[in-house]
Amino acid sequence: MAQRTRPPFRADIVGSFLRPASVKKARADFASGAITKAELDRVTRDAIAELIVKEKAAGLQAVTDGEFPRAFWHLDFLESLEGVRKVPAAEWSVKFKGAKPKGAQLEFTGKIGFGEDHPFLSQFRTVKELAGGSLVKFTIPSPSMLHLIPCVRGSETYRPIERYEDEDRLFDDIASAYQDAVRAFYREGCRYLQLDDTSWGEFCDLEKRKAYEARGIDLERVERKYVETINRVLEAKPDDMAITMHVCRGNFRSTWFSTGGYDPVAPILFENARVDGFFLEYDTERAGGFEPLAHIRDQIVVLGLFSSKSGKLEDPDVIKARIREASKYVPLDRLCVSPQCGFSSTEEGNILTEEDQFRKLALIRRVADEVWG
Numbered sequence: 001m002a003q004r005t006r007p008p009f010r011a012d013i014v015g016s017f018l019r020p021a022s023v024k025k026a027r028a029d030f031a032s033g034a035i036t037k038a039e040l041d042r043v044t045r046d047a048i049a050e051l052i053v054k055e056k057a058a059g060l061q062a063v064t065d066g067e068f069p070r071a072f073w074h075l076d077f078l079e080s081l082e083g084v085r086k087v088p089a090a091e092w093s094v095k096f097k098g099a100k101p102k103g104a105q106l107e108f109t110g111k112i113g114f115g116e117d118h119p120f121l122s123q124f125r126t127v128k129e130l131a132g133g134s135l136v137k138f139t140i141p142s143p144s145m146l147h148l149i150p151c152v153r154g155s156e157t158y159r160p161i162e163r164y165e166d167e168d169r170l171f172d173d174i175a176s177a178y179q180d181a182v183r184a185f186y187r188e189g190c191r192y193l194q195l196d197d198t199s200w201g202e203f204c205d206l207e208k209r210k211a212y213e214a215r216g217i218d219l220e221r222v223e224r225k226y227v228e229t230i231n232r233v234l235e236a237k238p239d240d241m242a243i244t245m246h247v248c249r250g251n252f253r254s255t256w257f258s259t260g261g262y263d264p265v266a267p268i269l270f271e272n273a274r275v276d277g278f279f280l281e282y283d284t285e286r287a288g289g290f291e292p293l294a295h296i297r298d299q300i301v302v303l304g305l306f307s308s309k310s311g312k313l314e315d316p317d318v319i320k321a322r323i324r325e326a327s328k329y330v331p332l333d334r335l336c337v338s339p340q341c342g343f344s345s346t347e348e349g350n351i352l353t354e355e356d357q358f359r360k361l362a363l364i365r366r367v368a369d370e371v372w373g
Contacts, residue, residue, distance in 0.1 A: 003372060007137070007192040007242040008277040008302050008336050009061045011361075011368035014246050015139040015194060016073060016342030017066035018349040018357060023047045027071075027347065044068050049130045058361040062137040062192050065127035066344070069119075073196055073345040074141035077120055078106060081177060082113035084146070106150045108161050112173040114180040124188050138190050142197035142245060143178045143233055144226040147171070152199075152222065155215055175229045179236035186241055194244045194279070199226060200269055201249035201281070204260040204288075223268045231274050244302070246279035249286060251341040254309040254351040261288015270295035282322070283307040283340040290322075293329035301330050304340030306364055311356030316367050323371055337368055 003010050019027075026043035029035040048065045055063040070076040079086035089103035120140065128136050147170065150158050164170040185193055202208050203219060212219055230245070237243050247269075250257035262270070262280070270278070270292065277300035281287050284307070293301060303326055305319050319337070326335060343350055343357045 003368075004061075004300075004336070007062060007135070008244050008279070008300050008338075010336045010372045011059065011365045012062070012279070012302055012336055012338040013060060013064065013137075013361070014279060014304075014308070014339055014342040015064045015067060015137060015196075016344045017051055017064075017068075018344045018352070018354050019066070019068055019347055020047050020050075020354065023068050024347070045126055045130070048127060052127075052130055052132075052134070054358060056134065058358060059365045060361070062135040063127070063131050064137050064139065065123065065130075067139065067342065069123050069126075071347045073139070073342065074145050075104060075106070077118075077140050078146055078149075080118050080120070081146070082115050083108055083110040083173075084112060085109050105154055106146070108150070108164055108170075110161070111163060112146070112170075112177045114177040114184065116184070118181070118184070121184060121188060124185060124190055128189050135192055136190065137192045137194060138185065139194045139196055139246075140181065142195035142199070142226075143174045143229050144197050144199040146174050147222075147226070147229075148199040148202075152212065152217060155212075155217060171225055171229050175232040178229075178233040182233060182236040182241075182243070186238055191240060192242050192244075194246055195230070195275070196246045196248065198248045198250060198258075200247045200262075200265050201258045203265050204249070204262055205258040206260055206264070208258060209264065220268070223265060227268055227272045231272070234274050242276045244277040244279060244300075245273065245275045246341070248281055248341050248345075251308070251345040251350070253348055259286040262292035263288065266292035266295040270299075271297060273299075275299060277302055277336075279338060280304055281340040282326075283309075287340075290326045290329050293326060296330050296334075298334075300334050300336060301326070302336040302338045304338055306337070306339045306360055308339040308341045308343045308357070308360070309350050309352075311352035311360070313359060313363055316363065316370070319367050320371060332371075337364055337371075339364070 022043055026040045030040040048068055051066045052063045085107050087105050089105040124138050279302040281304045306314055
């Protein structure tokens with residue numbers, strides 16, 4: 001089997017890396033007023049440049065900025081949309097099994113839009129410039145997250161503004177804003193964009209499904225609206241741009257918030273979402289078996305068989321056996337491998353070392369080369 005020349009790749013990554021000490025210190029210094037935003041940006045840029053060198057040395061076919069400019073994998077993007085505001089909350093919007101992020105919630109203040117001054121555009125320009133001609137993979141939260149956080153997780157306190165009393169209008173504006181985002185990133189040179197999405201990880205969890213349904217939430221309708229919205233966003237994608245989706249069950253300080261196989265969501269998500277590939281968490285029994293992959297159509301499936309929550313290296317023979325098992329449902333030529341999530345979905349990072357994450361990438365590269373040549 002040949003290596004892939006179009007994303008996603010045989011040995012791929014989700015996107016984030018542990019923030020180096022220099023970035024953590026600069027962010028703390030900026031927060032305290034000890035340095036300027038320009039000084040913070042310089043430190044962050046230098047760290048991204050160093051990361052890209054390491055990513056290339058690890059044999060990655062697409063490099064990322066490690067999400068170094070962000071505090072969160074998703075809120076930084078969402079709160080910078082027009083008509084969206086992050087507000088304090090007593091607790092995080094979903095309960096993790098261990099350490100918990102700082103509380104926050106989103107609310108709508110007006111018509112949702114993606115402005116030309118959105119900070120992620122300048123972040124993309126930086127990593128593209130530093131990549132030196134290498135393909136850049138850029139990650140943003142899925143449009144589903146803009147509905148999930150306030151309207152599903154926060155349904156008990158959510159009060160729509162007048163414009164969004166008709167929820168279909170909310171989905172229309174989300175789709176339109178994300179279409180504008182796809183076009184803007186494409187104009188900047190982005191050819192590999194990933195939509196990170198924890199909604200489907202939650203909807204795999206039978207206990208969470210029961211709790212949401214007890215609140216009167218029609219999950220099947222929500223799931224179908226999410227896929228419909230994603231597909232509308234993908235209408236803006238040019239043919240030479242790859243857009244993938246990463247499905248996660250939570251990733252903060254090496255902990256998680258959902259458990260359960262893909263069975264409840266596979267018929268709607270896998271059969272209908274027209275993304276180019278799915279990055280699917282499969283590193284523990286919490287993700288269930290491979291049987292739901294039978295619903296995959298022609299998408300590439302990136303098996304997240306390697307944990308980003310621990311520095312412990314997986315047994316290559318066990319990984320290869322699991323790839324063979326997955327190939328019963330998706331042809332081997334449409335499979336790839338990666339960590340199950342990023343190494344640092346928030347600025348705090350998972351509990352492993354910077355050296356651990358690159359040892360893990362080396363193992364992923366080795367396994368991919370041995371399986372696909």
